[in-house]
Amino acid sequence: MFQSAILLGSSSLNSGSPSPVSSLLDCLAQASTRPRYAFMVLSLIAEVADAGGEAGPFVRRGNKQFTLRDFLCDSLAPMGRRDPRRVALAERVKSDLILEDRMPVDPVAAAALVEDEVRDRVRASGKTNLSRAVSELVGAGLLKRYYKGFAVDHENRGGQRHAVYVLQGMARCLLSHRMATPPPPRQLPRNLPRQGELLFG
Numbered sequence: 001m002f003q004s005a006i007l008l009g010s011s012s013l014n015s016g017s018p019s020p021v022s023s024l025l026d027c028l029a030q031a032s033t034r035p036r037y038a039f040m041v042l043s044l045i046a047e048v049a050d051a052g053g054e055a056g057p058f059v060r061r062g063n064k065q066f067t068l069r070d071f072l073c074d075s076l077a078p079m080g081r082r083d084p085r086r087v088a089l090a091e092r093v094k095s096d097l098i099l100e101d102r103m104p105v106d107p108v109a110a111a112a113l114v115e116d117e118v119r120d121r122v123r124a125s126g127k128t129n130l131s132r133a134v135s136e137l138v139g140a141g142l143l144k145r146y147y148k149g150f151a152v153d154h155e156n157r158g159g160q161r162h163a164v165y166v167l168q169g170m171a172r173c174l175l176s177h178r179m180a181t182p183p184p185p186r187q188l189p190r191n192l193p194r195q196g197e198l199l200f201g
Contacts, residue, residue, distance in 0.1 A: 054167075
């Protein structure tokens with residue numbers, strides 16, 4: 001996903017004019033404190049957005065449904081898997097579970113519980129980073145944010161409302177792959193009569 005975007009950006013070097021992706025990267029370098037992270041956030045949003053660039057409030061993966069923010073945090077979490085702080089967090093989780101007498105005796109169940117707890121804590125901290133990045137993207141005019149609820153949509157969260165992100169401005173170039181993809185061929189019924197044949201009921 002990210003490599004293809006970089007290739008799109010580099011393809012304009014021969015033409016002498018910056019591509020939309022190159023312009024987007026330049027904008028992120030100026031508007032974001034973490035440009036690479038911000039670009040990954042935009043790319044993930046584009047991946048699950050509809051043709052109008054709107055993503056959320058829920059994302060379905062297989063038979064599971066996630067809020068958009070949970071999906072983004074979980075998708076970005078592997079980036080820090082080798083971070084020493086992630087290893088230290090896993091050890092701290094193990095210690096906490098033992099102290100709370102919640103650690104299963106079965107090693108497989110214990111490993112699964114530790115993994116779930118680490119994911120929940122990483123997701124919680126990841127939402128802080130995500131909110132900061134999204135705020136910068138909104139300020140740069142690359143993203144619109146609002147919250148969709150059961151009864152009333154609103155600019156602010158709360159009341160069982162969940163985030164919806166809409167790509168804006170230069171960020172919409174990340175949707176170009178949708179426009180470049182032709183629609184699937186129309187499937188015709190196999191049992192249609194051939195020319196010259198008649199169907200009798």
